[in-house]
Amino acid sequence: MFSAKAKSEVLREVVDVISTLVDEAKLNLNKDGLSVKAVDPAHVAMLDLSVGKDAFEEYSADDQEMGVDMDKFKEVLKLAKAGDIISMDYDEEKNRLIMSVGNITRRMALVDTAGMSDPKAPNLNLPVKVTVRAEELRQGIRASESVSDHVALICSPDGFEMTSEGDTDSVNLKLPKDLLESLDCKETVRSLFPLDYFSNMVKAASSAGSITMFLGTDYPVKMEFTISDEKGEVHYLLAPRIESE
Amino acid sequence: MGVDIADIVPAKQIKLEELKGRTIAIDAFNAIYQFLAIIRQPDGTPLRDSKGRTTSHLSGLMYRNANLLQMGIKPVYVFDGEPPKLKSETIAARSAVRREAEKEWKKALAAGDLEKARIKASQSSRLNKEMVDQSKELLSLLGIPCIQAPGEGEAQASNMTRKRDVWAAASQDFDSLLFGADRLVRNLTISGRRRGRGGGPAIPELVLLDSALEALEVTREQLVDMAMLVGTDFNEGVRGIGPKRALQMIKKHGDIETVCEKEGFDVENVQRVRDIFLEPLVSVDYSLERSEPDEDGTVAYLRDGFDFSEERVRKALRKMGEGRSLMRQKSLDQWF
Numbered sequence: 001m002f003s004a005k006a007k008s009e010v011l012r013e014v015v016d017v018i019s020t021l022v023d024e025a026k027l028n029l030n031k032d033g034l035s036v037k038a039v040d041p042a043h044v045a046m047l048d049l050s051v052g053k054d055a056f057e058e059y060s061a062d063d064q065e066m067g068v069d070m071d072k073f074k075e076v077l078k079l080a081k082a083g084d085i086i087s088m089d090y091d092e093e094k095n096r097l098i099m100s101v102g103n104i105t106r107r108m109a110l111v112d113t114a115g116m117s118d119p120k121a122p123n124l125n126l127p128v129k130v131t132v133r134a135e136e137l138r139q140g141i142r143a144s145e146s147v148s149d150h151v152a153l154i155c156s157p158d159g160f161e162m163t164s165e166g167d168t169d170s171v172n173l174k175l176p177k178d179l180l181e182s183l184d185c186k187e188t189v190r191s192l193f194p195l196d197y198f199s200n201m202v203k204a205a206s207s208a209g210s211i212t213m214f215l216g217t218d219y220p221v222k223m224e225f226t227i228s229d230e231k232g233e234v235h236y237l238l239a240p241r242i243e244s245e
Numbered sequence: 246m247g248v249d250i251a252d253i254v255p256a257k258q259i260k261l262e263e264l265k266g267r268t269i270a271i272d273a274f275n276a277i278y279q280f281l282a283i284i285r286q287p288d289g290t291p292l293r294d295s296k297g298r299t300t301s302h303l304s305g306l307m308y309r310n311a312n313l314l315q316m317g318i319k320p321v322y323v324f325d326g327e328p329p330k331l332k333s334e335t336i337a338a339r340s341a342v343r344r345e346a347e348k349e350w351k352k353a354l355a356a357g358d359l360e361k362a363r364i365k366a367s368q369s370s371r372l373n374k375e376m377v378d379q380s381k382e383l384l385s386l387l388g389i390p391c392i393q394a395p396g397e398g399e400a401q402a403s404n405m406t407r408k409r410d411v412w413a414a415a416s417q418d419f420d421s422l423l424f425g426a427d428r429l430v431r432n433l434t435i436s437g438r439r440r441g442r443g444g445g446p447a448i449p450e451l452v453l454l455d456s457a458l459e460a461l462e463v464t465r466e467q468l469v470d471m472a473m474l475v476g477t478d479f480n481e482g483v484r485g486i487g488p489k490r491a492l493q494m495i496k497k498h499g500d501i502e503t504v505c506e507k508e509g510f511d512v513e514n515v516q517r518v519r520d521i522f523l524e525p526l527v528s529v530d531y532s533l534e535r536s537e538p539d540e541d542g543t544v545a546y547l548r549d550g551f552d553f554s555e556e557r558v559r560k561a562l563r564k565m566g567e568g569r570s571l572m573r574q575k576s577l578d579q580w581f
Contacts, residue, residue, distance in 0.1 A: 039577065041259075042263060043578050044266070044575075046577055115257065122577070124580060150570075192573075219580075220577060239575045239577045239580075241574050242575060
C-alpha cells in the first residue's frame with residue numbers, strides 16, 4: 001500500500017536528485033518515508049537519498065518497492081505549478097502508480113525492479129570535510145564550464161579551491177577559511193572530477209543552502225546536502241578522473 | 246561457431262555508454278571474421294586495394310575502434326595461438342564450408358542473384374596469416390594492446406576477466422562463459438546492420454556468468470557438460486540434443502558421464518574437452534599498456550599501403566582523440 005500527497009516543488013527536487021544519475025529508479029517505501037540507492041550506468045556516481053514522511057502533506061505506506069521511470073514522473077510534474085498538490089496512489093492490481101494533479105489523472109505503468117539492486121556505499125577514508133555555501137559552488141561551476149570539462153577540488157587548512165584548466169584558459173575559485181561554513185582539514189588534498197556530473201549534482205541541490213563535501217587525494221568526493229526543508233537527505237558519491245600527465 | 250546456447254542464457258541489452266572507461270578484452274579472430282563477413286560490397290566482394298588485397302579487416306578495425314575509443318571504451322585485442330588438437334575436425338569442417346560457399350557465391354553472381362551472392366560471400370570469409378599480421382600492425386600503430394594467447398583467444402580473454410585485469414570479454418560466441426568469463430559482451434564490434442536476436446539491428450548485450458548460472462540452476466562445470474552434449478568446437482555432441490534438452494538432462498543426472506550412462510549416449514573425449522574449458526592454456530605474461538596513436542604512421546600505413554582515404558583515416562583518428570579525455574574518468578568500482 002502506498003498513498004501520498006506532496007507539493008509539486010518537493011517532488012521536483014526528489015526527481016531532480018534521482019534523474020541526475022539514472023533514468024529508472026527503485027523507490028524503497030516504508031512507513032517512515034522513501035529511500036533510493038542507485039548507481040549511474042557508467043558506475044561513476046552513486047546516490048543515497050532518503051526522504052522522511054514529514055516532507056509530504058500526507059503519507060502512508062507499507063514496506064514495498066516501486067520501479068519508476070523518471071521521465072514519466074517529470075511529465076506529470078510539468079503539469080503542475082509551484083504550490084500545486086500532487087497525489088500518488090499505488091494500484092496494486094495493475095502495478096501502476098496513479099498520479100493526480102488538478103483535474104488530470106495519470107496512470108503510470110511501473111518498471112520491473114528485478115535487475116535493480118541496492119548498491120552499498122563503499123567505506124571510504126576521506127580525511128577532509130568542508131562545508132561550502134551552495135551559491136558559491138554554483139558560481140564556480142558556471143565559471144569553470146566555459147573553460148573545461150573537468151574541475152579539481154582542492155582543500156588545505158587555509159581554505160577551499162576549485163580549479164579548471166582548459167587548453168588556453170583557466171578558472172580558479174578561492175574560498176579562504178573564513179568564507180566557509182566549516183572546515184576540518186589537516187592536510188592538503190586534491191582530486192579531479194568530471195564537471196558535467198559535479199555540476200548536475202550541485203544543481204540538484206537547488207534548495208540547499210550549503211553543501212558538505214568529504215575529500216581525499218585522487219579519491220571520490222562524497223557530497224551531502226538536504227532537500228525538502230531539510231526533510232530529505234542526499235548523499236552523492238562521485239569517482240575522480242586520473243590527473244593528466 | 247562455438248556452442249549454441251543463445252536461447253537459454255539471459256542477456257541484458259546495454260548501451261555502449263555503459264562501457265565507458267572499461268577495459269574490454271576482444272576476441273580478435275572473432276571480431277576480424279565479423280569484419281570480413283560484413284564489410285563487403287553489395288555483390289559480396291570484400292573491400293580491396295589496388296593490388297587486389299582484401300582490406301575489410303583493416304577498415305573494420307580502424308573505424309570500429311574509432312567508435313569505441315571515442316566513447317571512452319578501452320579495447321584490448323586477444324589473438325588466438327595454437328588451437329587445441331581436438332579442434333582440427335571443426336577447423337577442417339569450417340574450411341570445407343568456406344570452399345563450398347565460395348563456389349556458390351560465384352554461381353550466384355553468374356546467375357545475377359545478388360542477395361544470395363552476398364550471403365555466400367560472407368560465409369566464404371577467410372582469415373590468413375597476412376591479415377592477422379596486418380591487423381596487429383594497425384592496432385599497434387593505434388596504441389591498442391594486442392595480446393597473444395598461447396591457445397584459444399577466448400580462453401585467454403576469459404581468464405583476464407577472472408583476474409579483474411579487464412572488465413569483460415567480448416565475443417559473439419558463448420564459449421567465453423564456458424571458459425569462465427565473469428562478463429561477456431556480445432555485439433560489441435558489429436555495426437547495426439547485422440541482425441541481432443529476434444531481428445533488428447544488433448544491440449550490444451551483457452551476459453553475466455553468475456546470473457546465467459543462477460538462471461539455469463547449474464554450476465559452471467555443469468554448463469560445460471551441457472555444452473558438450475550439444476556439441477562444441479572440440480567435440481561433436483549428441484545428434485538431436487539441443488540446449489534445452491541437454492540442460493534438463495544435466496540437471497536430472499548431475500554430469501555428462503551419468504547422462505551418457507543412463508541415456509545410452511556416446512560422447513568422446515569428455516575429460517579432455519572439459520579440461521580445455523576448465524583448465525585452459527593461458528598466459529599470465531601480458532601488458533595492457535596503451536599508448537597514443539601514431540597518427541602519421543597510421544595514415545601512411547593505410548593510405549600508402551592499402552589505398553585508404555587520408556581524410557577518412559584522419560577523421561577516425563580525431564574521434565579517437567575525443568575519447569582520450571573520457572578514459573581518464575575512473576569508475577567507483579575500485580572502491581567497492
